[in-house]
Amino acid sequence: MSEGISQPDAPVTREGRAKGDLFAKFDDLIAMREGLLASGVEDPFNLVMEKVLSPTRAICNGRETILLGTYNYMGMTFDEDVIAAGKTALEEFGSGTTGSRVLNGTYQGHKECEDALKEFYGMDHAMVFSTGYQANLGIISTIAGKGDYVVLDIDSHASIYDGCAMGKAEIVPFRHNDIEALEKRLKRIPADAGVLVVLEGVYSMLGDVAPLKEMVRICKENGAMVLVDEAHSMGFIGQNGRGVAEEQGVLDDVDFVIGTFSKSVGTVGGFCVSNHPDFEIMRLVCRPYVFTASLPPSVVATAATSIRKLMHGSNKRAHLWENSKRLHGGLKGLGFELGTEEPQSAIVAVIMPDLTKGAQMWEALLREGLYVNLARPPATPANMTLLRCSLCAEHSDEEVGTILQMFENAGKAVGII
Amino acid sequence: MDRAEIDRRIRDIIAPFNKNGVTITDQTTFQGDLEFDSLTVMDFVATIEDEFDIIISMNQQAEIETYGQLVDAVKKLVDSE
Numbered sequence: 279m280s281e282g283i284s285q286p287d288a289p290v291t292r293e294g295r296a297k298g299d300l301f302a303k304f305d306d307l308i309a310m311r312e313g314l315l316a317s318g319v320e321d322p323f324n325l326v327m328e329k330v331l332s333p334t335r336a337i338c339n340g341r342e343t344i345l346l347g348t349y350n351y352m353g354m355t356f357d358e359d360v361i362a363a364g365k366t367a368l369e370e371f372g373s374g375t376t377g378s379r380v381l382n383g384t385y386q387g388h389k390e391c392e393d394a395l396k397e398f399y400g401m402d403h404a405m406v407f408s409t410g411y412q413a414n415l416g417i418i419s420t421i422a423g424k425g426d427y428v429v430l431d432i433d434s435h436a437s438i439y440d441g442c443a444m445g446k447a448e449i450v451p452f453r454h455n456d457i458e459a460l461e462k463r464l465k466r467i468p469a470d471a472g473v474l475v476v477l478e479g480v481y482s483m484l485g486d487v488a489p490l491k492e493m494v495r496i497c498k499e500n501g502a503m504v505l506v507d508e509a510h511s512m513g514f515i516g517q518n519g520r521g522v523a524e525e526q527g528v529l530d531d532v533d534f535v536i537g538t539f540s541k542s543v544g545t546v547g548g549f550c551v552s553n554h555p556d557f558e559i560m561r562l563v564c565r566p567y568v569f570t571a572s573l574p575p576s577v578v579a580t581a582a583t584s585i586r587k588l589m590h591g592s593n594k595r596a597h598l599w600e601n602s603k604r605l606h607g608g609l610k611g612l613g614f615e616l617g618t619e620e621p622q623s624a625i626v627a628v629i630m631p632d633l634t635k636g637a638q639m640w641e642a643l644l645r646e647g648l649y650v651n652l653a654r655p656p657a658t659p660a661n662m663t664l665l666r667c668s669l670c671a672e673h674s675d676e677e678v679g680t681i682l683q684m685f686e687n688a689g690k691a692v693g694i695i
Numbered sequence: 696m697d698r699a700e701i702d703r704r705i706r707d708i709i710a711p712f713n714k715n716g717v718t719i720t721d722q723t724t725f726q727g728d729l730e731f732d733s734l735t736v737m738d739f740v741a742t743i744e745d746e747f748d749i750i751i752s753m754n755q756q757a758e759i760e761t762y763g764q765l766v767d768a769v770k771k772l773v774d775s776e
Binding site: 427432442448449450451452453459462463466467656660661 | 732733734737741744745748749750752753754755
C-alpha cells in the first residue's frame, strides 16, 4: 500500500542498461514517452516559446499562438508600471542578491513586497519565499512536527505533499472536497495532538473550488489550525481578490494563506501571510526560507507593483469571469466533457478519453495556433488526461471566439466531438 | 477485539475491491497480487478507517505491504483506542 503504485507487474528493462544504473527505475516512464513520440506527435512537455508578444500571445515553432495555459490570470506580465519598476530596481540594486534573506539577501524591495502583501490581505505578517513551491514546502514541514498531524485533501498539489514528506508529522489524507470525510478524521485524532489542515482555494487540475466555509468552521470546532493555498485564486476570486476564503467569508479564521507570484502577480516567488502573533519566528526556523538565495531585486519590485495594482483590479476580474463563463459554456456546447459542471474559476479543464487522444488533441490545437496544458497521470485526479485551459483577463472577446473555433476544428479532426 | 474478528471484518470489506477474485492470505500483497492503484487504496483505507473508527496515516500505510501486516496494524490501532 505504499506510494509506488504506478509500477506494472513486469517492469520493462531497457536494453543495454549497465548493472547498477540508477536510471533503471525510470524505464517505464521512458518507454511511455518514447511510445507517445513514436506516434508522431510533438513533445507536449518540451515546447519552446521563441518570442512572447503579450500575456496572451507568443511565437511557438514559428507560429503565432494564443496562450491559454499560462496561469497568467490577470495579464500583469507586460503591465507598463510593473516593467518600469523592474527596470529601475535592476539598475539601482543590481541583478541579484547573492544571499539568504537572513544574511545579505534582504533589500528594501523585499520589505516593500512584504508590506504590499500585508496590505493586500489585511494581515499582520508576510513572508516572501523564492518560489511558491518553497512556501508550501517550508511552512508545512516547519510548523507540523513529530507527533502533530497534517490533514490534507487527497488532490493536494505536489508542493504540499513534499512539505508533508519533508516534515515528521503524521499525514492523513481525505477524499477530495469531502466535508464529512474531513470531519471524521479530525474527530479521530488524539485530543492532545497538534493538527494542521491543508486546503486549496481552487484545485488546479479541474479548476474546482473548495467548500471552505464549512471546512474552516469544522477545523476551528475541532481545534485545528488551517492553511489555505490560494495560488490559483489570488487577484481574481473574492471582492478584493484575496481568494476563495474571502469569497466564502472565512478569511479571518484561516491561520495561514499560501500564495505565489507566478500566476496572477506575473513573476516568480511565493509567500505566506498570517495573523499569528509569533509568525516572525518562521524566518529563523524555516529551512527552505533560510538556506536559499532571496529573489532578485527586479523580481520583488515587479511583484510589489503588481500586487498593489491587483488591489484595484475589479474591472479586470469582471472581464475574466466573463471569459471563463463563455469558454466553459462554449466548450460544453461543442460537446466536450469538462472538469466542472459550472465554471468555478479561471481554469477550464477538458477531459480527454486517454493520453494518446489527449496528446493528439494538444498537437492539433497547437497547429491551429492555441497553447493549452496537457496534464496526465499521476499529476491528475482519477488518472485522467486533461487539456487544462487557464484564461487571462487580457483575452479579448474576439480571442475567446477564436479559441472556441480552434477547439471545434481540432476536436473534429481528432474525432473527440 | 481479537485478531480473528478483525481479520473477518477486513475480509468482508476487501471483497468488493478484490476484482480478480484473488485468494486472500496473510502474504497477499496489495500492490502486486491485488493490483490496487492509488485511488483504490484511498477508498479501501477510508472504508477500514470508518469500520474501526481509526486513522491509518500515510506514514503507517507506507509500512503495510501485505494483508497480514494490515490486519496486525489495525489490531494495534484498535487496541490502543
